[in-house]
Amino acid sequence: MTGHAIVIGGGIGGLAAAVALRRIGWQVEVLERVHAFGEVGAGLSQSPNAMRALAELGLAEQAEAASMPTWATHAMRLPSGRHLMHAPTGQNPPLRAFRRAALHRLLRQALPQDVVHTGVEVTGLAQDSEKVTVTHTAGRQDADLVVGADGIHSLTRRLLWPQAPGPRFLGYTAWVGLAGTSLPVRGSMTLGRGCYFLIHPVAPGQVYWALGSAADQSGVRFDDELEQVRRRVAGWHDPIPALLQATPPEQVRHLDIHDLPDLPAYASGRIALLGDAAHAMSPDRGQGAGQSIEDAVVLAAALADNTPVPAALAAYDAQRRPRTQATARNARQAGLQVINAGSTAHALIALALRLTPSTLWARLAPRTLGPLWDWTPPTLPTMPDALPHG
Numbered sequence: 130m131t132g133h134a135i136v137i138g139g140g141i142g143g144l145a146a147a148v149a150l151r152r153i154g155w156q157v158e159v160l161e162r163v164h165a166f167g168e169v170g171a172g173l174s175q176s177p178n179a180m181r182a183l184a185e186l187g188l189a190e191q192a193e194a195a196s197m198p199t200w201a202t203h204a205m206r207l208p209s210g211r212h213l214m215h216a217p218t219g220q221n222p223p224l225r226a227f228r229r230a231a232l233h234r235l236l237r238q239a240l241p242q243d244v245v246h247t248g249v250e251v252t253g254l255a256q257d258s259e260k261v262t263v264t265h266t267a268g269r270q271d272a273d274l275v276v277g278a279d280g281i282h283s284l285t286r287r288l289l290w291p292q293a294p295g296p297r298f299l300g301y302t303a304w305v306g307l308a309g310t311s312l313p314v315r316g317s318m319t320l321g322r323g324c325y326f327l328i329h330p331v332a333p334g335q336v337y338w339a340l341g342s343a344a345d346q347s348g349v350r351f352d353d354e355l356e357q358v359r360r361r362v363a364g365w366h367d368p369i370p371a372l373l374q375a376t377p378p379e380q381v382r383h384l385d386i387h388d389l390p391d392l393p394a395y396a397s398g399r400i401a402l403l404g405d406a407a408h409a410m411s412p413d414r415g416q417g418a419g420q421s422i423e424d425a426v427v428l429a430a431a432l433a434d435n436t437p438v439p440a441a442l443a444a445y446d447a448q449r450r451p452r453t454q455a456t457a458r459n460a461r462q463a464g465l466q467v468i469n470a471g472s473t474a475h476a477l478i479a480l481a482l483r484l485t486p487s488t489l490w491a492r493l494a495p496r497t498l499g500p501l502w503d504w505t506p507p508t509l510p511t512m513p514d515a516l517p518h519g
């Protein structure tokens with residue numbers, strides 16, 4: 130069956146859900162509480178699984194054009210600049226890096242303009258066996274399906290599972306920024322003690338960077354966030370100082386890292402959770418947004434063959450919960466390994482990486498990353514009048 134869906138939240142997950150549902154012939158509205166999107170965030174990388182999901186949404190070319198190929202954990206260094214691992218030569222980098230706003234924009238452009246309603250905040254939900262009633266700041270509407278893509282602090286989740294624990298602080302904090310520079314920069318990751326510095330070129334003349342660092346508590350903010358980053362990586366290798374020099378202070382964002390304890394379900398009746406609302410995860414495998422795009426494709430595939438909505442959402446839950454919760458665990462462990470490493474552990478990690486030849490690493494990495502990256506999306510039927518716009 131097709132019907133009318135309301136998606137709560139116009140982040141990457143919500144927009145991907147809207148594109149996916151339109152592809153199978155649903156009428157969709159996205160309700161987003163912010164009044165204008167502007168230049169959201171700095172950058173992010175997408176791994177092959179996420180790129181395949183974007184391709185299934187009909188956005189392969191747009192995604193390729195909006196991103197740059199990049200290395201990360203295959204090209205590791207110490208703060209001194211010493212290489213722990215070189216990116217393998219003669220191979221294509223496995224990741225694509227985007228300005229976050231560019232990925233968001235390409236999803237928005239895949240939707241007709243009247244699909245996304247900004248400045249509308251959802252305040253309540255009620256459902257019976259026939260419909261869901263959504264209450265929001267512009268009124269009230271009925272829908273056959275509601276997708277809660279309203280982020281880590283999701284109202285949808287709190288209404289459906291009021292007893293479920295909320296986001297948990299993982300003991301570290303991150304600064305992200307965008308440098309405008311013509312320096313030829315390749316993706317890399319530098320491992321400090323209790324911190325790391327990540328670099329991704331995201332567009333010609335633009336480089337995304339992120340500093341992750343151990344923190345005792347969340348919510349600590351500074352008058353000059355860029356200066357905090359400079360202080361923490363003082364003396365680190367090139368091009369880190371040049372990137373910070375080329376970063377406008379207003380481009381720097383400081384975020385505390387949280388994830389979400391496992392939920393018992395991602396769906397109830399005609400309401401589904403998607404993206405960070407369901408499985409916010411630490412950024413350490415670069416998977417949060419990618420998993421939300423996967424969610425969108427799987428959700429649409431479950432609904433595509435005329436399955437009644439509650440049964441389709443149960444199938445969506447059964448497919449997505451094990452994968453996303455395992456991914457979140459994997460990401461948490463990877464992050465904490467670096468962030469919590471004392472000096473001995475840091476030295477041992479560095480030694481092990483330095484002694485592992487890149488060719489061996491290229492064979493070992495798929496064991497960790499393979500289950501994340503090898504995912505293949507289900508095939509969506511294409512409705513002739515629901516192809517992406519723009």
Ligand SMILES: Cc1cc2nc3c(=O)[nH]c(=O)nc-3n(C[C@H](O)[C@H](O)[C@H](O)COP(=O)(O)OP(=O)(O)OC[C@H]3O[C@@H](n4cnc5c(N)ncnc54)[C@H](O)[C@@H]3O)c2cc1C
Nearest residue numbers: 138140141142162174251280404405412415416417418419
């Ligand atoms: C430092 C950092 C680095 C990261 N790096 C990567 C990376 O490299 N690769 C990757 O894949 N992921 C990465 N992530 C994760 C990624 O950013 C998130 O997983 C992703 O953005 C989640 O998208 P979402 O649409 O689920 O939620 P959000 O982006 O949070 O969107 C939710 C939207 O819902 C809206 N909303 C909330 N409540 C309401 C309401 N009641 N009514 C209406 N609208 C509402 C909000 O305004 C918001 O626009 C990173 C995260 C961090 C913190």
